[in-house]
Amino acid sequence: ISVVDAQPKYHVGQLLLIKVVAKDSKGRAKSHGGDFFRTKLLSTAPVMASTTGRVTDLNNGTYIARFKLSWPGNLSVSVQLTHSSEAVEVLKRIRDKVPKRRIMICGFMDEDTNNSEWTTCTNNVVKHVNLRDVCEFSKPTINVSFYCQRPKHPIHCASITACPRMKIITNTLFTPTSRNPESSMELSSKKHNIHLKFSFHHFPRNVNNAKKAAEVKQLTYVSEGIDDIVGGPNVVIIVGLWAHYMAEPMETFRSRVWGIRHAIERLHSRYPDTMVIWRTSNTNHHDKLFHFLENSDWYARQILLEVKKILKDLNVVILDVWEMSQSMWHNATLHPPKDVIKEHVNMLLSYICP
Incomplete structure (x- = not known):
């Protein structure tokens, strides 16, 4: 690691x-690119601050x-190799060649026969499987x-009930009005309307650590939820879809x-005046x-880039928190600490209440 055209003193800007x-x-120096890095510039005095670097791969x-x-x-630079190019190639092969990495175990119950x-169950069915099965x-x-293996007992497919496990190859301003942590939650503030x-x-x-099974009939897809919403200038929709898709094919x-x-x-x-915000992926721990x-991180980053590609010409705010999580003063973690989430919310509110 070295500084390009190093100067004895730098100026802001x-x-x-x-x-x-x-x-x-x-x-030995490598002759090809593809490595995946985290970079950070930080200081503790006179201000405690940090930012990320934009990395260009010269291949x-x-x-x-x-x-x-x-x-x-006085600034310090941190460069961390998260995945070597060889590791990235392995991750690509796993993602693209192993379509059934995530297996859900779901229950079927025939109420008439008990x-x-x-x-x-899985989101992807391999090509050689007979759809009658x-x-x-x-x-x-x-x-x-979404597919499930057909039960061997004479049980109809419509009898699916719950999926309890997965296998892998409140803010004080609000008062809860209803709550089901496995599916939905509603909060209201009369004071702030x-x-x-x-x-x-x-x-x-991921439901393998859930306290109870995910009731299939209580779940809706994001697209269905958006279709049911009555929008308007006072309605904001925030979508945060990424983490549970990292073990899925792109x-x-x-x-x-x-x-x-x-x-x-x-x-x-x-409702053309409805604001829609998409909250992106963040960095993760690799313990x-x-x-x-x-x-x-490589999976999470590819998901972020795919979202930007698909939504690029749509009237949607992309709340990109990747650099914020990469430059935070904590160790990388899938679920950022409260002080980092606070900054996410502040950035979110800058769009809602500019």
Whole structure:
């Protein structure tokens, strides 16, 4: 790591360029790109501040990180290799070649015969599977696919009840009016004339640590929720869809986002002054091997880029929190600390109440 055209003193507003040369396990300079980095510029005095760098891959083993100097002080640079190019290739193969990495275990219950059975379910069905052997719960009109293995007992597909587990290959201003943490929550403030409604998205979702099974009939897809909303100038819709899709093929996530895009277009045709905000993915911790394989930063970053690509010409606010989470003063974590979430909310409110 070295400074490009180093100067004895820099001024606020200048660019600081950092050159990074990647090496292999034997210490030899690499001749190709594809490595995935986290970069950060930080200081503790006279102000405690941090920001991220924009990394350019020169595709020859060399990278340039660009930092805008926005405050005075003695600054430090942090460069972290999150995934080597070799690891990124493995992640790509897993994502693209293993369509059934996430398996949901769901229950079917025939109330007439009292027969019950648990079967495996997934958002993706492999090509060689006979569709007569599965129960299909797909909704093509909103770009959704979901399949379960058909029960062996004479139980109808419509008898699906709950999915309790997954296998992997309040603010004081508000008073709760109703709450079901596995599906939805509503909060109201008469003083501030605000009503909040939170709804959890449909599968895929991680429920292996849930206190109770996810009741299938209580879940709705984001597109369906948007279609049911009565919009207007005092209505704000916030979508945060990414974390539970990191263990899914990109095509699954892409199709859901297109379905949501179409729902937003339908909403704006009815209520053109409704604000829609999409909250992006953030950085994640990589403490264990499965974190790299299922919830890696590279997966999260690809999801963010896909969202921007699909929604780029739509009247939607992209609340990009990636750099904020990358530059925070905490260790990376899937669920950011409260002080970071506070800044997310502040940025959110800057769009709602400019």
